[in-house]
Amino acid sequence: MTRQELIQQINKKQSFLCVGLDSDLEKIPNHLLEFENPILEFNKRIIDATKEYCVAYKPNIAFYESMGLKGWETLKATLEYIPKDIFTIADAKRGDIGNTANMYAKAFFETYNFDSVTIAPYMGEDSVTPFLSHPGKWGIVLGLTSNAGAFDFQFSELVTGELLYEKVLRTTASWGTNENLMFVVGATKAESLTKIRKIIPNHFLLVPGVGAQGGSLSEVCKYGLNQDCGLLINSSRGILYADSGENFANASARIAQRIQQEMAEILSKK
Amino acid sequence: MTRQELIQQINKKQSFLCVGLDSDLEKIPNHLLEFENPILEFNKRIIDATKEYCVAYKPNIAFYESMGLKGWETLKATLEYIPKDIFTIADAKRGDIGNTANMYAKAFFETYNFDSVTIAPYMGEDSVTPFLSHPGKWGIVLGLTSNAGAFDFQFSELVTGELLYEKVLRTTASWGTNENLMFVVGATKAESLTKIRKIIPNHFLLVPGVGAQGGSLSEVCKYGLNQDCGLLINSSRGILYADSGENFANASARIAQRIQQEMAEILSKK
Numbered sequence: 001m002t003r004q005e006l007i008q009q010i011n012k013k014q015s016f017l018c019v020g021l022d023s024d025l026e027k028i029p030n031h032l033l034e035f036e037n038p039i040l041e042f043n044k045r046i047i048d049a050t051k052e053y054c055v056a057y058k059p060n061i062a063f064y065e066s067m068g069l070k071g072w073e074t075l076k077a078t079l080e081y082i083p084k085d086i087f088t089i090a091d092a093k094r095g096d097i098g099n100t101a102n103m104y105a106k107a108f109f110e111t112y113n114f115d116s117v118t119i120a121p122y123m124g125e126d127s128v129t130p131f132l133s134h135p136g137k138w139g140i141v142l143g144l145t146s147n148a149g150a151f152d153f154q155f156s157e158l159v160t161g162e163l164l165y166e167k168v169l170r171t172t173a174s175w176g177t178n179e180n181l182m183f184v185v186g187a188t189k190a191e192s193l194t195k196i197r198k199i200i201p202n203h204f205l206l207v208p209g210v211g212a213q214g215g216s217l218s219e220v221c222k223y224g225l226n227q228d229c230g231l232l233i234n235s236s237r238g239i240l241y242a243d244s245g246e247n248f249a250n251a252s253a254r255i256a257q258r259i260q261q262e263m264a265e266i267l268s269k270k
Numbered sequence: 271m272t273r274q275e276l277i278q279q280i281n282k283k284q285s286f287l288c289v290g291l292d293s294d295l296e297k298i299p300n301h302l303l304e305f306e307n308p309i310l311e312f313n314k315r316i317i318d319a320t321k322e323y324c325v326a327y328k329p330n331i332a333f334y335e336s337m338g339l340k341g342w343e344t345l346k347a348t349l350e351y352i353p354k355d356i357f358t359i360a361d362a363k364r365g366d367i368g369n370t371a372n373m374y375a376k377a378f379f380e381t382y383n384f385d386s387v388t389i390a391p392y393m394g395e396d397s398v399t400p401f402l403s404h405p406g407k408w409g410i411v412l413g414l415t416s417n418a419g420a421f422d423f424q425f426s427e428l429v430t431g432e433l434l435y436e437k438v439l440r441t442t443a444s445w446g447t448n449e450n451l452m453f454v455v456g457a458t459k460a461e462s463l464t465k466i467r468k469i470i471p472n473h474f475l476l477v478p479g480v481g482a483q484g485g486s487l488s489e490v491c492k493y494g495l496n497q498d499c500g501l502l503i504n505s506s507r508g509i510l511y512a513d514s515g516e517n518f519a520n521a522s523a524r525i526a527q528r529i530q531q532e533m534a535e536i537l538s539k540k
Contacts (some may be wrong), residue, residue: 062377066373113340
C-alpha cells in the first residue's frame with residue numbers, strides 16, 4: 001500500500017487506529033477453544049468487529065511463531081481474511097546483515113504479502129535497506145520503544161549531544177523516504193514527540209503503548225500529528241480482551257469505535 | 271546444554287567451530303534439487319560431513335522463515351538430525367517487550383528445542399531476560415556485529431567515554447551469568463576483542479565473520495580466548511558452499527577438518 005493510499009484510508013474512515021493481533025490461546029474467550037483453530041476463529045471475529053474502525057492490523061509474529069506450523073498457517077489465513085484496503089504490519093522486529101535481511105524481506109513481503117515489517121536498528125544500514133526496495137512495501141524501524149527497557153540504551157547520551165534514539169531516527173531517515181519508511185515511537189513518552197517531529201516531520205509513526213502500556217491518545221496527537229496525519233496508533237490488549245464472554249467481539253467493536261470517534265474529533269480539529 | 275557440558279565437548283573434540291546452516295536453495299548443489307526436500311537433504315549431508323569437527327550448529331532462521339511452512343518443517347527436521355551432544359543456536363536476532371520475548375523464548379526453546387537464541391539488545395532488559403530463565407538454555411546478545419552497518423550505531427561514542435557496544439556488553443552482562451548468556455562479537459574487528467575481554471572476561475563469545483566476512487582465526491584467538499576457551503567461531507558459506515559438485519560434502523568435511531586442526535593447535539598452545 002502506498003503512502004497516498006494509506007492517507008486516503010485514514011481520511012475516509014476518519015481513523016488512524018491499528019489493531020494489534022497479539023492473539024493468545026491463554027487469553028481468548030474459553031468457548032472458542034472448541035473450534036479446530038481457536039486463534040483463527042478469534043482473529044476473524046475481531047477483524048469483523050473492528051474493520052470499520054481501523055486502518056491497520058498488526059499481528060505480533062511471536063504469538064504465531066511460538067505455535068509452530070499451526071501458528072504460521074493461522075497467520076497466513078488471518079492475513080488472507082484482512083480486507084485488502086487495510087494496511088498490514090508484521091510486528092517481527094527483525095534485523096540482520098544484508099543477505100539475511102533480504103531473506104526476511106522475502107518472508108514477509110512475498111511469502112506472507114504483508115505491507116510492512118518492523119525492524120530493529122542495531123545492526124545499521126545494510127540490515128534496514130533490504131526492506132526499502134519493494135514498491136508499496138514499508139520498513140518500520142524501532143526508534144523509541146514504550147517498554148521499561150527503552151531506558152537501558154535508547155536514551156544513552158552521545159558526545160554529539162544527541163540521544164541514541166535521536167541518532168537512530170536521523171540516520172535511518174537518510175536511508176529511505178517517507179514513502180517506504182516509518183518509525184516505531186513509544187506513546188508513553190509523548191513529550192519526546194516534539195523533538196522527534198523536528199527530526200522526522202513527515203514520516204508516519206507507529207505508536208504502540210496507548211492503552212495497556214499507559215499512553216494517552218490526546219497527548220500523542222498533540223505532539224505527533226502532522227499535515228497528513230502521520231500517525232498509526234496501536235491498541236492490542238485493550239481491544240482484543242475487552243470481554244471474555246460469548247459476545248466478546250461486540251465489546252471489542254465498542255472499544256474500537258470509541259477510539260475511532262475520538263480520532264475523528266481530533267482530525268476534525270486539525 | 272550447560273556451560274560445563276559445552277566445555278567438555280570443546281575439550282573432547284579439540285574444536286570450537288560452529289557451522290552456520292545458512293542453507294539457500296539458490297546455492298546448494300544442483301543435483302540435490304531432485305529430492306523432495308533439497309534443503310533438508312543438503313543439511314543432513316553437511317551435518318554428517320562436519321559433526322566430528324564442530325561443537326555447534328547455527329541455522330540462520332531467515333533462510334527457513336522465507337520458505338514458509340516448508341521452511342519451518344525443514345528447520346525442525348534438521349534440528350532433530352543434529353546429534354544431541356552438539357550445541358544448537360537459533361540465529362534469529364529476536365528482541366521485543368517482555369510478554370512478546372517470552373513467546374519467542376517459548377518458540378525456540380520449547381517448540382524447536384534449541385539450546386540458544388541470538389537476541390538484539392536495542393529494547394533493553396525486559397527484551398533479554400525472558401531468554402535467561404530456562405535451565406540449560408542461553409541467550410546470545412548482539413554486542414559488536416561483523417557487517418558494515420555495525421559502524422552506524424554500535425561505535426557511537428557516549429558521554430561516559432564508552433562506545434555503545436561496550437555499554438551494551440557491560441549492562442547486559444549484569445542481567446545474566448556466564449552460564450546463560452553469551453555475546454555475538456564480530457571477528458572482523460579482532461583488536462576490539464582486547465577491550466571486550468576486559469568487560470566480559472568469562473563469557474562465551476559467538477564470533478561470526480571468520481571466512482566469507484574476512485576475519486582471521488588466529489587474530490580472534492589471540493585476543494579472545496579465555497581459560498575455558500570461551501569462543502565459538504562460526505563459519506557458514508565457507509564450509510557449506512566449498513564445492514558445488516556431487517561430492518560437495520567431502521569438500522565441506524575437508525574445510526571443517528582443516529579449521530578443527532587449526533583450533534586443536536591453538537588450544538594445545540594455550
